[in-house]
Amino acid sequence: MGLINEIKNYSDKKNLSADKRSALDNFLENGFPTIKDEEWRYTSLKKTISGKYSINAVGRDVTKKEVEKHSLGLKHKIILVDGFLISKPEIKNISISAYSEFISNTNEALEKLNYSLAKNGYTISVHANTTIEEPIEILFFNTVENNFIQYRNIITVGDNSQVKFIEKIQNIDCDNVFVNSFTHINCESNSKLEFNKIQNNTPNSSLIDTVDVFQKKDSVSNINTLIFGGKFIRNNLNFEQNGTNAESNMNGISVLNKNQLADNHTFVDHKSPNCRSNEMYKGVYLEKSKGVFNGKIMVREDSQKIDAFQSNNTLLLSEDATINSKPQLEIYADDVKCSHGCTIGQLDKEALFYMRSRGIGKEEAQAILTYAFASEAINNITINKVAMLAKKLLINKLDVDLDHNI
Amino acid sequence: MLKIKNLKAGVEENQILKGLNLTVKAGEIHAIMGPNGSGKSTLSAVIAGNENYEVEEGSIEFEDEDLLDLSPEERAHKGVFLSFQYPVEIPGISVSNFIKTSINERRKALGIEKLSTPDLLKLMREKMELLSIKKGYLSRNMNEGFSGGEKKRNEIFQMAMLSPKLSILDETDSGLDIDALRIVANGVNKLKSKDNATIIITHYQRLLDYITPDYVHVLYNGRIIKSGSKELAHELESKGYDWITKEADKEWA
Ligand SMILES: Nc1ncnc2c1ncn2[C@@H]1O[C@H](COP(=O)(O)OP(=O)(O)OP(=O)(O)O)[C@@H](O)[C@H]1O
Ligand SMILES: [Mg+2]
Numbered sequence: 001m002g003l004i005n006e007i008k009n010y011s012d013k014k015n016l017s018a019d020k021r022s023a024l025d026n027f028l029e030n031g032f033p034t035i036k037d038e039e040w041r042y043t044s045l046k047k048t049i050s051g052k053y054s055i056n057a058v059g060r061d062v063t064k065k066e067v068e069k070h071s072l073g074l075k076h077k078i079i080l081v082d083g084f085l086i087s088k089p090e091i092k093n094i095s096i097s098a099y100s101e102f103i104s105n106t107n108e109a110l111e112k113l114n115y116s117l118a119k120n121g122y123t124i125s126v127h128a129n130t131t132i133e134e135p136i137e138i139l140f141f142n143t144v145e146n147n148f149i150q151y152r153n154i155i156t157v158g159d160n161s162q163v164k165f166i167e168k169i170q171n172i173d174c175d176n177v178f179v180n181s182f183t184h185i186n187c188e189s190n191s192k193l194e195f196n197k198i199q200n201n202t203p204n205s206s207l208i209d210t211v212d213v214f215q216k217k218d219s220v221s222n223i224n225t226l227i228f229g230g231k232f233i234r235n236n237l238n239f240e241q242n243g244t245n246a247e248s249n250m251n252g253i254s255v256l257n258k259n260q261l262a263d264n265h266t267f268v269d270h271k272s273p274n275c276r277s278n279e280m281y282k283g284v285y286l287e288k289s290k291g292v293f294n295g296k297i298m299v300r301e302d303s304q305k306i307d308a309f310q311s312n313n314t315l316l317l318s319e320d321a322t323i324n325s326k327p328q329l330e331i332y333a334d335d336v337k338c339s340h341g342c343t344i345g346q347l348d349k350e351a352l353f354y355m356r357s358r359g360i361g362k363e364e365a366q367a368i369l370t371y372a373f374a375s376e377a378i379n380n381i382t383i384n385k386v387a388m389l390a391k392k393l394l395i396n397k398l399d400v401d402l403d404h405n406i
Numbered sequence: 407m408l409k410i411k412n413l414k415a416g417v418e419e420n421q422i423l424k425g426l427n428l429t430v431k432a433g434e435i436h437a438i439m440g441p442n443g444s445g446k447s448t449l450s451a452v453i454a455g456n457e458n459y460e461v462e463e464g465s466i467e468f469e470d471e472d473l474l475d476l477s478p479e480e481r482a483h484k485g486v487f488l489s490f491q492y493p494v495e496i497p498g499i500s501v502s503n504f505i506k507t508s509i510n511e512r513r514k515a516l517g518i519e520k521l522s523t524p525d526l527l528k529l530m531r532e533k534m535e536l537l538s539i540k541k542g543y544l545s546r547n548m549n550e551g552f553s554g555g556e557k558k559r560n561e562i563f564q565m566a567m568l569s570p571k572l573s574i575l576d577e578t579d580s581g582l583d584i585d586a587l588r589i590v591a592n593g594v595n596k597l598k599s600k601d602n603a604t605i606i607i608t609h610y611q612r613l614l615d616y617i618t619p620d621y622v623h624v625l626y627n628g629r630i631i632k633s634g635s636k637e638l639a640h641e642l643e644s645k646g647y648d649w650i651t652k653e654a655d656k657e658w659a
Contacts, residue, residue, distance in 0.1 A: 349458070354494040357454045358504075358564065359482035359512040368507070372498025 003049040003148060003178075004031050007113070010055045016116060019103070024116035027109050042292045042324040043263040048178060048206045048232050052146055056119060058082045059143030062172060067139065070170045072385045076136040083120020083140070083149055093130040094163075097123045102154055104184055108236070110208055114182040118152035121181075128158035128188070135164040135194075135383050145174040151181040157191040157219075164194040166386055171202040178206040185211065187219040189243065194222045196386050200229035200393060203258075210236040217243025217272070224381055225264065227254040228393045233262040244274045252281035253377045253390065255397045256289035256321075263292035270299045270306045273333075279310040282377045284370055284398075285321035295340070296328040303333050310340040315347065315373055317366070347373075367398040407432045407603050408453075408572055413464035414628075415452050421462070422448045424628030430572070433600040437614055437639060438607045440625035441647050446607045447491050449625070450574045454488040455481050468572065482508075483515040485571030489561035489578045491607075496548035501560065502530065504548045505567050512568065533566040537593050554581035562590050566597060574605045579613040591616030611643040626651050627658075 011024050032049050033040040062081050071077060076089040078096060085098040099121040104111060126132065140151065157163055171177050187193050199207065207230055213221050227233055239248040254262045268277040283291045293312045314323045327340040347369045355365035374394055381387040408430040416422040422445045430436055440446055452459050453466060455478035466473040473481060496504065510520045521529070530544065537559060549557050558578050565573055575594070579587055594604065594617055606617065614622075614636060622638040623630045624647070631654040632638065 348494075351494045351496055353454075353456050353458075353478060354490065355496065355504075355508075356478035357456075357482055357488050358508040359479050359515070359568070360508055361479050361511055361515075362477070364507065364511060365479075368499055368504075369496070372496065375498045 003051065003053050004028075006053050006055055006148070007117070011116070020116040023112040027112040027116065030109060033109055039265065039294070042290075043234055043261065045232075051176060051178075053148040053178060054144065054146060055148050056083070056117060056150065057144045057147045058084070059174075062141045062143065066141070066172055070141075070168065071139060072137055072166060072389060074137040074166070074385065075134050078122060078124075078136065078138045079141070080120070080122065080139065080151075081141045082143055082147070083151055085122055089136070091132060091136070093127040094132065095123075095125045095127075099123065099152060100154070102152075102184065104182070104212065106212065108210065110180055111182055111210060114150045114152055114180050114210075118150040118182070120150060121152040121154075123153070124155045126155075126157045126161045126163045126191075128161060130158065130161040130163075132163045135166055138165055138167040140167070140169040140179075142169070142171045142177045142179070143174060144177070146176050147174070148178045148180070151179065151183075153181070153183040154185075155183065155193075156186040157188060157193050159188045160190045161188070162192040164196075164383060166196045166198065166383065168198040169201050169205075169207065171205055175202045175204040177201075179208070181207070181209045183209075183211045185213045185221070187213060187215045187221050187246075189216045190218040191216075192220045194224075194382060196224045196381065196383065197226065197235075198386070198389065199225065199227045199233055202229065203231060205230045206232040208234045208236075211238070213237075213239045213248065215239065215241050215243065215246040215248065218245045219243070220247040220249070222249040222251075224386075225250070225252045226386075226390050226393070227252070227256070227262045228397055231260060233260075234265070235263065236265045236267075238267045238269070239277065240269045241272050241275045241277075244272050246272065246275045248275075248277040250279045250281070251377050251380045253374050253394075254281075254283040254285075254291055255374060255394055256284070256291065257286040257397065258288060260289045261292070262290075263294075265292075265294045265296075267296040268298070268308065270297070270303045270308065273302065273304045273306070275303065276307045277309070280377055280380070281312045282374055283312070283314045283323060284317065284374055285314065285323060286317045288318070288320045290321070291323040291325075293323070293325040294328060295326070297330070297338065297340075299331040299333050299336050299338065301332040304335040306333065306336045306338065308336070308338040312342045313373075314342075314344045315370060316344060317346075317370065370398055371395065407469055409465075409467040410453075411465050413449075413452070413461070413466065415448065415459050415461045415464075417459060422459070422628055423452065425464070426625075426629055428623070428630060430603050430605060432571075432603055434621070435598070435604045435606065435617060435619045437619040437622045437636075438605060438625050439609065439622065439639065439642055441651070444626045445628045446625050447576055450488050450576045450605075450607065453481075453574060454478055454486060479511070480515070482568075482570075483512050485602075487565050487568060487570035487573045489558070489565060489573065489575045491576040491580075493549050493557040493561055495550045495552075497550050499548050500545050501548055502544040505530070505564060508564070509567060529567065533563060536566060536596060537563055538589050539563055555583060555586050558582055559586060559590065562593055566593060569597065569602075571602045572605070573602070574607070576607045577609065578606075579608050579610060587613065588616060611639050614639050624650055626654055629654075
């Protein structure tokens with residue numbers, strides 16, 4: 001029983017290429033990571049993988065109405081249903097196509113699994129010297145209940161090019177879907193990328209999302225991760241700076257309740273001198289929710305003049321909520337500016353009293369202060385529609401009566 | 407309207423208010439003066455319901471109802487308003503949004519329907535005019551980066567918007583420039599009616615030149631040691647506190 005057996009059955013029946021077969025064998029040797037793995041210490045996959053799943057099953061079409069309902073309403077939309085590309089915009093100097101096979105050199109079990117099972121995903125290439133003003137929306141719809149599905153995506157942002165994406169995974173008429181997504185991003189010289197991930201799927205959904213970003217000189221990449229919905233979320237966000245004057249920025253907001261778990265593992269590998277990284281993660285944990293943050297920054301021996309900043313600030317709003325937050329700095333160069341901070345707190349009492357004395361009920365006051373806490377990270381989002389959505393989701397989740405348009 | 411009897415309150419072991427009595431009737435203005443650290447802000451915090459302070463003894467009645475039983479927000483809904491000596495910065499929420507929430511929470515508690523946005527904006531315009539407040543400030547975050555004087559003016563603006571029955575102004579005059587002082591005093595006078603009352607905590611006679619109090623009290627070491635008419639404030643301005651505090655010290659020695 002369990003997912004691992006389903007995977008075995010599936011692999012026995014399929015004709016896999018030699019590379020894929022070996023990757024799968026490699027995965028099966030140890031199976032899914034457990035809490036005995038240092039990188040998974042606080043994040044147990046046990047429940048998620050004990051369910052009954054089909055593998056890479058394909059369901060029904062998605063209607064125009066459904067797309068509209070879940071879209072941010074942007075002009076450029078890439079739509080995938082159960083992992084298959086079904087619609088793409090025509091944009092000058094961008095090529096967009098369906099899944100194409102590519103090998104990544106990571107050693108992660110879930111990447112190996114992804115590689116061996118993947119059939120789905122997108123390939124986007126922004127040609128050199130191209131600036132795309134309008135953000136591109138990428139919508140992944142899942143329609144099959146109890147499905148385990150891989151997305152395998154690759155993006156290349158050409159020399160001197162600029163582009164912005166918003167990615168969202170949405171279950172329709174189904175809830176228990178487990179997505180294992182892997183995205184490889186190449187930021188070529190002097191390119192600029194903004195990538196927004198909206199993780200607000202249905203209450204029983206599970207997601208493991210790995211993004212590896214490879215940056216060349218003078219490139220800037222901004223990755224925002226907004227977590228609101230879903231039962232189990234693990235994000236692995238890795239940057240490799242392979243050229244001078246590269247900049248990697250990350251913003252994260254997690255607002256969780258019930259039994260939700262969200263784990264953000266980030267890693268910035270400063271392999272070249274004169275680079276920067278900037279990381280701000282904020283978490284609000286209600287009820288029995290659980291947060292994990294692990295921020296690794298590595299500055300290699302010859303990477304002088306690195307400026308790295310990291311913060312993870314957390315509000316724990318219930319006795320039962322927990323957070324495990326761990327900065328992990330490995331610095332082998334000597335001329336480096338590196339700072340990190342982590343706060344775990346409750347709400348400011350003076351501010352609460354001030355608001356209550358103005359007639360604002362305790363819960364409402366708490367919600368407003370929480371909103372203020374989280375919105376600091378939202379303010380770093382440059383796409384207005386994304387910022388608005390984030391505010392709306394935040395307000396809904398906190399159940400507060402605020403007009404997010406003001 | 408407000409009856410405080412033998413109020414003893416403090417933080418942990420430290421008793422700050424040591425048997426305070428005060429009665430305020432509708433339509434009256436009371437001024438409370440007194441040296442630093444005598445307990446003026448503590449008194450206002452206890453009336454407003456700050457849970458940092460523990461009431462050990464005594465009672466506070468507001469319109470014949472026990473106030474000490476109520477939460478801060480319930481007190482506000484009944485019409486108690488405190489203008490803070492040190493207004494708190496609330497990041498992430500605009501002045502207009504804050505005030506809107508505050509008004510509508512009160513209305514909800516009282517069973518009145520929400521104020522519509524046009525009505526709210528109209529009311530805001532009216533009160534902003536009364537207090538000479540510039541428009542741009544509504545969209546700024548609550549008190550964030552406000553100058554000392556702007557914060558105080560913002561307190562009075564909220565008071566005007568909420569039209570409370572009992573207003574306690576804790577050193578609202580400190581930090582205001584001369585014009586602002588006049589504007590704020592003028593606002594307080596305009597809002598005055600036979601149904602509401604005001605307690606003004608101040609160190610200076612100056613504000614009382616604009617707002618005429620019916621009574622002036624001296625609070626010292628957790629008690630009111632002298633009460634009188636507005637002339638008392640003049641006397642304090644020229645003579646200081648020594649002449650009454652010495653007497654009080656002797657009495658308690
Ligand atoms: N939360 C607190 N914790 C400890 N001590 C406190 C607290 N609040 C007040 N006190 C003490 O109680 C005394 C009275 O303080 P309070 O602020 O009421 O004085 P005040 O009369 O308003 O003074 P001022 O004129 O300087 O504003 C002071 O000695 C102060 O240090
Ligand atoms: Mg004071």
